[in-house]
Amino acid sequence: MPSQTTHARPGRVLAGFAAFIVALVVLLFAGSQWGSAQLTPKLGLDLEGGTQLVLTPVLSGQETEIQEEQLDQARDIISQRADAGGITGAEVTTQGGRNIVVSMPGVPPQEVEDAIRRSSQLQFRPVLVVQPVGGLTPAPTETPTGTPTGGATPTDGSTASPTEAATPAASPTTNSGPVPEGFAAEATETAEPTPEPTATEPVAPAPTGEPTSATDPAWITDELIAEFESLTCTGGDDTTTEQDPDTAVVACRDTGTEKYILGPVVVDGSGIADASAGYQAGPTGQPTNTVEIALELTGDAREAYGQISTEMVQLPAPRNQLAAVLDQQVIVAPFFQSAILDGRASITGAFTLEEAQTLAQQLKFGALPISFELETRDQISPLLGGEQLRLGLVAGMIGMLLVFVYSLFQYRVLGFVTIASLILAGIIVYLVVTILGWRYNYRLDLAGITGLIVAVGITADSFIVFFERIRDEVRDGRTVRSAVDAGWERASRTILAGDAVTLLAAGTLYALASSNVRGFAFTLGLTTIIDLIIVFFFTKPMMQWLVRKPFFGEGHPWSGLNPQLLEARNPKYAGRGRVRGPILEGAR
Structure with missing residues (x-):
């Protein structure tokens, strides 16, 4: 039996949906009055020039x-x-x-x-503080004493087995784990876990005094802490201002999962003579299953690298990590297992060969001082121009009108629910695309318009699935009101599955395609999400509200839900050559 709570308060859902649209309109209008927003979508290179x-x-x-x-x-x-x-x-x-x-x-x-x-100069900077986005792991400020005997785990989640690393002040029990990102000639088998950070743990107060080395926490000032705490790593941070190589800075991981306070540049990326990826060789010279990135440094970089690795290998985590920074993003932050004195380093970690090859390319060519x-x-001028835009819009309008005509022919008055749903979907798409142009500089090109046109059919398909399930339940003898609930329970699964496949295809296309096709993929995915919003928060509650009215609830012949007309026009197949519904006159 369907849940009796599914149609308890459709009016509230419709009111909330109306409030959502009003909020979008107010946001756009306010942006146009007091901000830089415009009331029409921004156009792409092919349409605007x-x-x-x-x-x-x-x-x-x-x-x-x-x-x-x-x-x-x-x-x-x-x-x-x-x-x-x-x-x-x-x-x-x-x-x-x-x-x-x-x-x-x-x-x-x-x-x-x-x-x-x-x-695009590559820089190597020591890590002073690292914080997973949403939590914090501050760098310890005390320097351990004694002979290093254990390992340290970097805060990016990998575990390690260093042969020469500093033991933190408190030495937890070691655990086995896979080889992480790290500089080493070879790796062994144990690692020390890092305590799980919490989102409420504050950044350590700024140390006092002048810094004595690039790894000194005294580089952390109150201003740097404030900048670090405001860093979101969501794409809205300032990445256009060139950073001073002689002072501490903040940076995000290229994956957006971590943010860092980094010391001054200790090695210039131009000192990398070569970087290559492959499988690490074993003691006998045969390749192992461990993927590594081999770095070769030359000139002054070799000496500087040897000095900083000798210093950092004795420091506790995460201050024994050296971050490679490209375009103000940390592309890798391995820790030292031993001092690197010959200019040949190896980075190993939990990455695939393809990922290692990409990283090696960034290290090798990001180090080139090319401006x-x-x-x-x-x-x-526009590559296509206004005529193509006009024709694209005309094609979309023709498609919408054909869907309107089909809906009225197939579903009679019920077809107006489809028409209203499509109109509201178009309004929301227009508002969202315009707001994205204002806030994120999204530009609508002809490929994007094509995605919007294709989405008309996808959106209409959701309504057809829902309405046909309702009609099937009516043919089975349910009342119209109960048929809406029973039909929704079955149709919603189909709608979700279909839209999930479309979203997966759009996401894959967006990730792999060129910039022209990405516009199509983006609008296809956007309209699919809006389709789900319309179906769940307008079409469904609207149907639940309408069937309370006698015209629909009692199955008026023009409602599109009349049981007698449904059986006569489309008898339901009952199996073994039988159908349920009126039979033709004269038949037995």
């Missing part, structure tokens, strides 16, 4: 040519920077094996242009 920047690399040192793989890496970094302020739909390509062409909708702010051209000078800066 924009700015094209042609960048030429500037090489330092004795470099005279840029390699193709270096240029590809720089293109990927610039693409991430161009979209750092939101889903802009920027296009970044290479030209002539040397230049990089950046096409962005509208006129990019000066800080975005500066960030695109800025050198870009602006060769040309031009305004470009």
